[in-house]
Amino acid sequence: QSALTQPASVSGSPGQSITISCTGTSSDVGAYNFVSWYQQHPGKAPKLMIYDVSNRPSGVSNRFSGSKSGNTASLTISGLQAEDEADYYCSSYTSSSTWVFGGGTKLTVL
Amino acid sequence: EVQLVESGGGLVQPGGSLRLSCAASGFIVSSNYMNWVRQAPGKGLEWVSVIYSAGDTYYADSVKGRFTISRDNSKNTLYLQMNSLRAEDMAVYYCARDWSLVDWGQGTRVTVSS
Numbered sequence: 001q002s003a004l005t006q007p008a009s010v011s012g013s014p015g016q017s018i019t020i021s022c023t024g025t026s027s028d029v030g031a032y033n034f035v036s037w038y039q040q041h042p043g044k045a046p047k048l049m050i051y052d053v054s055n056r057p058s059g060v061s062n063r064f065s066g067s068k069s070g071n072t073a074s075l076t077i078s079g080l081q082a083e084d085e086a087d088y089y090c091s092s093y094t095s096s097s098t099w100v101f102g103g104g105t106k107l108t109v110l
Numbered sequence: 111e112v113q114l115v116e117s118g119g120g121l122v123q124p125g126g127s128l129r130l131s132c133a134a135s136g137f138i139v140s141s142n143y144m145n146w147v148r149q150a151p152g153k154g155l156e157w158v159s160v161i162y163s164a165g166d167t168y169y170a171d172s173v174k175g176r177f178t179i180s181r182d183n184s185k186n187t188l189y190l191q192m193n194s195l196r197a198e199d200m201a202v203y204y205c206a207r208d209w210s211l212v213d214w215g216q217g218t219r220v221t222v223s224s
Binding site (some may be wrong): 047 | 145147154155156157160168169170171172204209210211212214215216217
């Protein structure tokens with residue numbers, strides 16, 4: 001159950017777009033369309049932003065989008081806003097009937 | 111409105127035990143996939159365990175054989191029994207609802223120290 005690989009940090013200016021990658025294996029990300037993305041502000045519980053690769057829960061801005069190619073999933077945030085500054089985590093279902101998270105990516109809005 | 115409230119965290123010595131609770135409202139625990147996720151101080155999220163609506167349970171390798179997930183349908187509450195606790199189990203423990211962890215509680219802190 002090795003963690004998925006995410007960049008430690010990304011940054012962008014307000015209004016720009018950024019993409020966070022999440023690389024797994026053929027036993028998790030590559031095997032299932034059960035990839036989710038979570039946003040976590042300091043001291044707060046995580047919030048679901050994307051589920052099943054590209055679906056947005058009700059209430060989540062359409063500036064957030066998800067995709068997947070092979071063993072790598074991606075989260076794109078367009079029109080960056082100050083409140084988007086947070087930690088972002090991906091997760092995937094695995095062939096062991098468990099879930100695995102990525103190490104997390106700190107997004108800085110410059 | 112869905113609400114999840116964790117409790118039961120605290121200070122425990124290495125090798126000790128603790129039972130966490132997650133009281134749910136606004137939905138039926140036994141009809142949902144229910145998860146435990148933890149976050150060590152300054153670290154990322156780690157999935158711990160899930161219990162399916164049918165009762166199947168699964169665990170991360172790091173806790174298998176030491177932790178047990180369960181639920182009390184009459185109390186609409188999820189539990190995590192943690193035995194043989196280690197320093198590396200120290201974390202904030204969250205319960206989360208559904209396959210995609212749609213709803214989260216506020217977390218309960220577990221400290222393992224002598």
